Amino acid sequence: MSTPRFAELDDVRDHTFDYIICGGGTAGLTLAARLSEDPTVSVLVLEAGKANLNDPAIMVPGAYLQQFGNPEYDWAFMTTPQERCDGKQLMWSRGKSLGGSSAMNFMSYMRPSEKDINAWEELGNPGWNWSNFLEHSKFGERFTPPNSEQTSLYHHTFNPEYHGTKGELNVGFPNSIMLGEVKLQEALNNAGVKTLQDGCGGDVNGAWMAALTIDPKTRARAYAATAFYVPNADRANLHVLLEAHAAKIVFENLAILDVAGPRRAVGVEFFHNGQSYVASCRREVLVCAGAIKSPQILELSGIGSLDVLHSIGVEPEISLPGVGENAQEHSLFGTSFELDPNLNWDTYDKLMDPTRAAAEMALFTEKQQGLFTMGLATLSCIPLQTVSAEAMSLISDQRSNIESQLKDGKINEGLGEQYRLQLRSLEDPSQVDLEFTVFPAFFTFRSTPEPEKAYMTILSVLNRPFSRGSIHAASASCLDPPVIDPHYFDDDFDMKLMLEALKFLRVLRNTEPWKSIIAKEVDPGPAVQAEDEMREYIKQSLTTIYHTCGTCSMLPREKHGVVDPKLKVYGTTNVRVVDLSIVPLHVTAHPQALVYGIAEKAAALIKQG
Structure with missing residues (x-):
């Protein structure tokens, strides 16, 4: 395959495009591919990161965490000190490569529940319902069913009704999973949790082996860049400028025009190599920078709370107090278990040995086999009534x-x-409140793993937080990271749910057949029993699962909404936000499939005019 074409600065500055997309991530590249299908329109994507195509840190499935904290790939945002977590600050990693966070996520592919999506329509968004969403979500999917070995050994199942087969994004199943995950699923069944055939059909109440965004031939990661940009890079009407930071939307000067009313965007100011430039826009500006950066771009453009705008020295264009508010974030803590040393386990712990890691990488490169093809599979989403x-x-x-x-x-x-x-x-009781997923290695931070031992970490995930946070621009510069305050545990009910999750895991630990493969609980360990001890452990261990939403909520304007049901920013004629920030009420799902579906629906809305 030839090297994909990218735009040069001279192709962009002072030029005019029909559509300018701020952010070449999961949503942005999907949108760019759909809009540029029409050869009569021109599309510009401004992406702050580098291409990083064919990079093993991205493409190799088992190379999890290699990108995290590395500025070549990761924005590595930091939260403010969290009062109810003893002043702890958390790093919120987000993809800073072409493809955005789809280039560094854990590749889980599932959809929210039907009732989760229908709730958005109830909040004042006609047309945002399950049947409509499912149609758009399946459109870009190219699903490969599991083979007989994957089905018999690893319990991979599916329902073809809930999958697309003609799209661009590869969705399938990993070569292998850690066999302890199968034992865990059986124990969940014995604890009253049903097994789902497929987590993409609008019911997530149960346990299943999730599909991943993975290429069935190469066993490499499939993501927005490989699915939606690389195959379309030769389109003459599609332009992607890398290392271009979208600074602000440029609006028509109403004073000169001597008119009042909604603002019309005429371009985007961006920074490239430390210099400011402007690209002009004929039709629409589409903000696709994610739930952390999209509200910042709006605020730097003069759209947001007047108090925030004045505090950073930005001249107000549109008063929208909801910008940057209603932030909702999935969070988790880990519970690690040592596996029975008398049994042979393939876990990522073995990759801590450099010699073994090199051998496994060679095995992946030459034969697409080995530990680096092992996927994270087990997902279980459970009602609180089952847990507690x-x-x-x-x-x-x-x-x-x-x-x-x-x-x-x-x-x-x-x-x-x-x-x-x-x-x-x-x-x-048909809805779910807590998620338990598996990382097949030691993945907690209180203790130190012992060499030659194998571990299994259960991640307890809070999917429906009552605490609401905020994300706002820190200054008038797009190069300064925004101020992120998730307000963890402002509502103590969130902590109570996490406590119930930990108690449930300890019941499950004594449930067969999982019980028979566990040697001991390592973190938090059996000494942690009292509620105040468990609370302290959860606070110390808390981390994000990188699923922020709500900061540009799709809600009625009088209810602090930022975009309408067509994703247009209130007070504008031609600015839309298309990413996870528009989700008004969080869902019980890893949101990768959700973001692709939002982008597909947005493309259809734009084409409708």
Whole structure:
């Protein structure tokens, strides 16, 4: 394959394009591919990162975490000190390569529940419902079913009704998984958790072996760059400028025109090699920079809370107090277990030995086999009622708490609507509240793994936080990272859910057949028993799972919405946001498939005019 073509600065500065896309990530490249299908329109993508194509740190599935914290690949954002986590700051990694976070995620491919998506329509977004979403989500998918060995050994199953086969994005199953995951799934069944045939069909209540975005022939990562840019790089109307930081949207000067009303974007200012330039726009500016950077771009463009804009010295264009607010983030903590040393285990722990790692990389390169092809498969999403005998009491107390805050005016009615939908989900035994997923290695940070031993870490994930955070520009410079304050555990109900997750894992640890393969719990360890000890462990171990949403919420404007159901920014005629930031109420899912689906729907909306 020839080297893909990229734009040069002279191809972009002072030129005019029909569409300018700020961000060449998961959504941005999908959108660029769809819009540039029309040869009569021109599309410019401004991507702040490098191409990093064919890079083993991206392409090799088992090379997890090699990119994390490395500025060549990772924005490595830091949160503010978190008051309810003893002042801890967390690193929020996000992809800084062509393809964005699809170039560095853990490749899980699942969809939210049907009720999760339908809740968006209830919040005031006609057309954003499950059936509509599923149609768009399947469009770009190229699904490869598991072979007979994958089905019999690893329990990989699927329902063809929920998959597309003619799209560009490869979705399939890994060569292998760690066999302890099969034992865990069987133990979950014995603990009352059903097995799902497929996690892409609108029901995520149960345990299943998830599909991944993986090329079935090369066993390499499949992501937005390989699916949506590389095959289309020769399109004369598609231009991608790398290392170009979108700074702000340029609007038509209403004072000169002597008119009032919604603002019309006429271009984008961007930084390249430390210099500022402008690219002009005929039709639309599409902000696809993700839930962390998209609100920053809007604020630097004069769109947001007047207080925030004044504090960073930006002249207001449009008052939208919801910009950067309503941030919702999936978070997790790990519980690590040592596996029975009398059994032979293939886990990523073996890659800590440089000699073994080199041999495994050679095996991957030459034969597409070995540890580097092993995937993270087990997902289990479980209702609180299954996890905890205290579920209904906890939910009742939380409902009383929310209604009291509404009555006292501590939360507004718009947020109250979201909370009531969350409470409804908690009370619905078909809906899920907690997720448990597996990392086949030692992946906690309190203890130190012992050489030659094998470990299995269960990640307990909070998917429906009641705590709401914010993300705002720190200054008028696009090169300064935004201020990220997730407000972890502002609502103590989030901590209570995590406590119930830890208690459940300890019950599951004594459930066969998983019980028979576990030697011992390492972190937090059997000494941690009292509630205050468990709380402290969760706070110390808490980390993000990189699923932020809500900072440019698709809600009615009077309810602190930022975009309307067509994803247009309120107060503008031709600016849309297309990424995870538009999600108004978080979902129980790893959101990769969700973002691709949002981009496909956005492309259809744009083409409709």
